[in-house]
Amino acid sequence: MRKTNLLVVGGGKFGLRAIKFAKKRSYNTILIDKNPNCLAGNFIETKFREFYALLDYFNKHQNREIVFFESDISIINKILYEIEFSWIIPVVPIHLIALIVKNFMISNNIQLLLDNITSKVYSEKIKPDILLTSPVQEGILYLSYAKEDEVCPEDCPGPPDYCPSFKREKPITITEYLKKVFDISDSFNLLKNKKKLIILLHSYQLMPGLGGLKGQEIYSIYNQLENNLIFLKNNQFNLIVATTCNCHGVINFYKSRK
Numbered sequence: 001m002r003k004t005n006l007l008v009v010g011g012g013k014f015g016l017r018a019i020k021f022a023k024k025r026s027y028n029t030i031l032i033d034k035n036p037n038c039l040a041g042n043f044i045e046t047k048f049r050e051f052y053a054l055l056d057y058f059n060k061h062q063n064r065e066i067v068f069f070e071s072d073i074s075i076i077n078k079i080l081y082e083i084e085f086s087w088i089i090p091v092v093p094i095h096l097i098a099l100i101v102k103n104f105m106i107s108n109n110i111q112l113l114l115d116n117i118t119s120k121v122y123s124e125k126i127k128p129d130i131l132l133t134s135p136v137q138e139g140i141l142y143l144s145y146a147k148e149d150e151v152c153p154e155d156c157p158g159p160p161d162y163c164p165s166f167k168r169e170k171p172i173t174i175t176e177y178l179k180k181v182f183d184i185s186d187s188f189n190l191l192k193n194k195k196k197l198i199i200l201l202h203s204y205q206l207m208p209g210l211g212g213l214k215g216q217e218i219y220s221i222y223n224q225l226e227n228n229l230i231f232l233k234n235n236q237f238n239l240i241v242a243t244t245c246n247c248h249g250v251i252n253f254y255k256s257r258k
Helices: 013-024 051-060 071-081 096-107 114-123 174-182 215-229 229-234
Strands: 005-009 028-035 044-049 066-070 085-091 111-114 139-142 187-190 198-200 202-207 209-216 238-244 249-256
Touching: 005 013, 005 071, 005 215, 013 028, 013 066, 013 209, 028 051, 028 071, 028 114, 028 198, 044 051, 051 066, 071 215, 085 215, 096 111, 096 198, 096 215, 096 238, 096 249, 114 139, 114 249, 139 174, 174 198, 174 238, 174 249, 187 215, 198 215, 209 215
Parallel strands: 005 028, 005 085, 028 066, 044 066, 198 238
Antiparallel strands: 085 209, 111 249, 139 249, 187 198, 202 209, 238 249
């Protein structure tokens, strides 16, 4: 039977929740955090600091183990290249998919700049009642059905059409809403005539209060980036990267520079 590999990025409170989720389902799991004393790391016995030692151990052991890798998350692309994960659970205060895409561009000598012009344009297109206060000048937008002063409960089930925590209707999920705003239907959308690349990934509810990204969808994005590398290298383009779920979303805006 093929083993299920899980990558947890971040070892705080929700990282601990993620490894409990993994243990309950007997997933082979790597948790990565640069802090060796992070909360979740304290519950893991097998630990590594050297990547190839981790890789060798993880590939040889089929015993549904959870291991800790002490490292900065900037190594994420290297991990994804060497190990095939079914799920990636990002529980860090950074837009992980944006980091992965940016790392890919940098590794292929494509320089990205923040695009605060496009972020401002879209900040005026998005409905005000779901647009949170955002660092628009840094090319970032945050969306949510929760208001600025509302904190979602940690065990929220995240239903698609109604918010039980704040008694609020959700006429459309944030994922589907952004597809309409961007006029796209897929996760990877390279609009060559407009010289624009839009990547939108959905975060799936794994359990109340814990979302994850499907590994196959991330690898598909990576493969399509590889397949379109010549175009990306030879053209200036706008890049929009979004991760969304039923209730929330984050968008990063970039532009390439030749």
